[in-house]
Amino acid sequence: MTTTTHRPATAGADPQLQEHFDATIGADQRIEPRDWMPDAYRNTLIRQIAQHAHSEIIGMQPEGEWITRAPSLRRKATLFAKVQDEAGHGLYLYSAAETLGADRDELTEKLITGRQKYSSIFNYPTLSFADVGVIGWFVDGAAICNQVPLCRTSYGPYARAMVRVCKEESFHQRQGYELLLTMMRGTPSQREMVQDAVNRWWWPSLMMFGPPDDNSPNSAQSMAWKIKRHGNDELRQRFVDMTVPQAEKLGVTLPDPELRWNADRGHHDFGTPDWDELRRVITGDGPCNTERVARRRAAHEEGAWVREAAAAHAAKQAAREDAARRNAALGNAALSHKDGETA
Amino acid sequence: MNERSEPVGEGHMSDDHAHLSLAVAEADGDARWAFGTGFTDPLHGVDTAVPPTVQAPALAAYCLALGDDALVSAQRLGEWCTRAPELEEEVALANIGLDLLGQARLLYTRAGQAEGGGRSEDDLAYFRDPSEFRNVRLAELPNGDFAFSVARLLVLSAWRLAVFERLAGCPDPVLAAIAAKGVKELTYHRQYAADWVVRLGDGTEESHRRMQQGLDEVAPHLGELLTGETAFGTGAAPVADELTAVLRQVADAAGLTLPQTAPLPGSGRDGDHTEHLAPLLAELQSVARAHPGAVW
Numbered sequence: 001m002t003t004t005t006h007r008p009a010t011a012g013a014d015p016q017l018q019e020h021f022d023a024t025i026g027a028d029q030r031i032e033p034r035d036w037m038p039d040a041y042r043n044t045l046i047r048q049i050a051q052h053a054h055s056e057i058i059g060m061q062p063e064g065e066w067i068t069r070a071p072s073l074r075r076k077a078t079l080f081a082k083v084q085d086e087a088g089h090g091l092y093l094y095s096a097a098e099t100l101g102a103d104r105d106e107l108t109e110k111l112i113t114g115r116q117k118y119s120s121i122f123n124y125p126t127l128s129f130a131d132v133g134v135i136g137w138f139v140d141g142a143a144i145c146n147q148v149p150l151c152r153t154s155y156g157p158y159a160r161a162m163v164r165v166c167k168e169e170s171f172h173q174r175q176g177y178e179l180l181l182t183m184m185r186g187t188p189s190q191r192e193m194v195q196d197a198v199n200r201w202w203w204p205s206l207m208m209f210g211p212p213d214d215n216s217p218n219s220a221q222s223m224a225w226k227i228k229r230h231g232n233d234e235l236r237q238r239f240v241d242m243t244v245p246q247a248e249k250l251g252v253t254l255p256d257p258e259l260r261w262n263a264d265r266g267h268h269d270f271g272t273p274d275w276d277e278l279r280r281v282i283t284g285d286g287p288c289n290t291e292r293v294a295r296r297r298a299a300h301e302e303g304a305w306v307r308e309a310a311a312a313h314a315a316k317q318a319a320r321e322d323a324a325r326r327n328a329a330l331g332n333a334a335l336s337h338k339d340g341e342t343a
Numbered sequence: 344m345n346e347r348s349e350p351v352g353e354g355h356m357s358d359d360h361a362h363l364s365l366a367v368a369e370a371d372g373d374a375r376w377a378f379g380t381g382f383t384d385p386l387h388g389v390d391t392a393v394p395p396t397v398q399a400p401a402l403a404a405y406c407l408a409l410g411d412d413a414l415v416s417a418q419r420l421g422e423w424c425t426r427a428p429e430l431e432e433e434v435a436l437a438n439i440g441l442d443l444l445g446q447a448r449l450l451y452t453r454a455g456q457a458e459g460g461g462r463s464e465d466d467l468a469y470f471r472d473p474s475e476f477r478n479v480r481l482a483e484l485p486n487g488d489f490a491f492s493v494a495r496l497l498v499l500s501a502w503r504l505a506v507f508e509r510l511a512g513c514p515d516p517v518l519a520a521i522a523a524k525g526v527k528e529l530t531y532h533r534q535y536a537a538d539w540v541v542r543l544g545d546g547t548e549e550s551h552r553r554m555q556q557g558l559d560e561v562a563p564h565l566g567e568l569l570t571g572e573t574a575f576g577t578g579a580a581p582v583a584d585e586l587t588a589v590l591r592q593v594a595d596a597a598g599l600t601l602p603q604t605a606p607l608p609g610s611g612r613d614g615d616h617t618e619h620l621a622p623l624l625a626e627l628q629s630v631a632r633a634h635p636g637a638v639w
Contacts, residue, residue, distance in 0.1 A: 306429070
């Protein structure tokens with residue numbers, strides 16, 4: 001059961017409410033937090049937004065590993081700022097989930113106990129500094145393909161969050177690609193690093209769009225609700241078409257022998273990702289699943305005393321202010337009483 | 344000394360840092376990348392020739408020491424990334440780290456100009472050995488718990504703010520411009536650290552105990568800052584007085600005791616370091632040194 005602490009009850013809802021909801025979706029208008037919505041719509045959104053928030057937070061780890069080792073101060077600052085942006089995106093998305101009645105602490109609890117998922121891409125390791133560039137180029141690029149349509153998703157706060165997130169992610173993608181362009185102009189060993197990172201990240205990046213449409217159980221309902229507006233395969237195709245010319249300009253080879261332009265379709269044909277691998281990574285058997293969740297759990301648990309202290313201080317502070325106000329009021333009363341006596 | 348407002352309560356705090364930084368992204372567009380790439384140059388229009396009244400070797404050495412403090416501190420703040428007690432703190436600690444990294448880059452560039460040998464910011468950061476670093480030892484100590492980290496941040500930012508306020512009027516126009524920019528940043532760093540020292544000192548029994556321990560652990564390192572050499576009109580005594588006054592004020596508000604501890608002998612300013620600096624630099628410099636001739 002998802003978090004439902006302060007969400008309005010919808011059981012036995014007026015059929016008129018459902019009609020109104022359907023009409024709003026049908027007219028391509030936004031559902032806002034105070035509007036009535038079906039439980040299933042609310043739960044689907046909470047799950048999707050939470051997963052998205054978790055992905056931002058877990059996604060800080062693979063690149064964050066390189067902040068302390070970035071090979072120039074300029075790259076160090078750029079990377080640090082990017083990882084900071086991801087924390088900001090996570091905060092923004094958790095807030096959007098809270099407008100649906102979810103609670104950030106409970107969502108975090110679900111993440112660190114493995115009951116909610118995050119994007120499987122972040123379960124792969126970052127083995128060299130070139131990975132930082134390739135993640136920017138591929139992973140942020142794929143995220144943009146997925147998220148630009150979400151700027152028009154039917155739930156208002158999610159759509160608005162996506163506008164901000166997409167803007168920053170397009171920065172990140174450009175930064176990543178620019179790093180790779182620079183490295184490709186460097187030493188032979190730098191060019192090898194870039195090609196190696198491309199080889200490792202290409203297929204997992206294609207998997208970011210999810211399983212093929214005919215095997216994607218939740219897609220149809222999400223499309224009907226206009227939470228989702230394009231199929232997984234369509235977005236994957238868009239990403240491939242966008243990336244091929246960028247790879248040519250960069251001078252790297254995408255590791256797919258079947259990749260070629262198809263003039264009839266007006267798109268690139270490409271090979272089939274290893275869906276068994278995706279299933280394994282999603283169900284917890286990726287190379288880094290355990291360490292990613294363990295790191296997040298450790299930070300959360302080791303920070304508990306800090307959060308408790310902040311809450312305790314805030315409560316004490318409020319009590320002190322309250323007492324001061326009451327004393328002042330008493331003082332005033334005493335004063336006016338005294339004035340009365342003198343009068 | 345700048346005015347300090349009351350520490351903000353937790354409820355207020357949960358909104359501000361992330362939204363602040365997001366708003367900055369919107370307002371400044373490309374300047375968001377200031378710390379990294381396309382930055383609004385605080386030295387725009389400033390003549391970078393060293394004025395004849397300024398001794399270039401002393402200026403180079405001073406910029407290097409201040410730059411080393413900033414780089415080593417930024418590295419420790421970078422280690423907090425993905426390990427902070429709350430997401431708001433992830434954002435805030437990264438903000439502070441980025442500010443310091445930006446200061447380090449400007450100061451190294453100025454040091455390179457003043458020494459006249461053509462060394463770049465990256466030459467100075469990546470290709471000097473630990474014995475050549477001149478940061479105070481307090482900056483290089485491992486992060487410890489959150490209480491130690493905010494105690495250290497309070498001390499270093501209060502000291503640095505006192506110095507930068509005075510350097511803003513120094514005879515080298517470049518260092519003066521760097522300091523003027525840094526004052527705004529450091530005012531926030533000091534406020535952030537002071538707020539947390541008060542929260543933790545006042546919060547729970549455990550946080551009080553840890554915060555007191557954090558202050559106890561930084562205390563022996565105060566000597567390095569209080570008695571350290573000064574230059575370019577910063578004046579050791581007024582800076583020391585300001586630092587002591589700030590620490591006393593914060594400790595009082597937090598219900599904590601400022602320990603009277605004898606300072607440790609030696610100083611990072613003379614190249615005396617703890618065993619913690621070498622591994623910190625080995626990590627920081629590892630990729631740059633593994634690829635000679637590479638461009639990044």
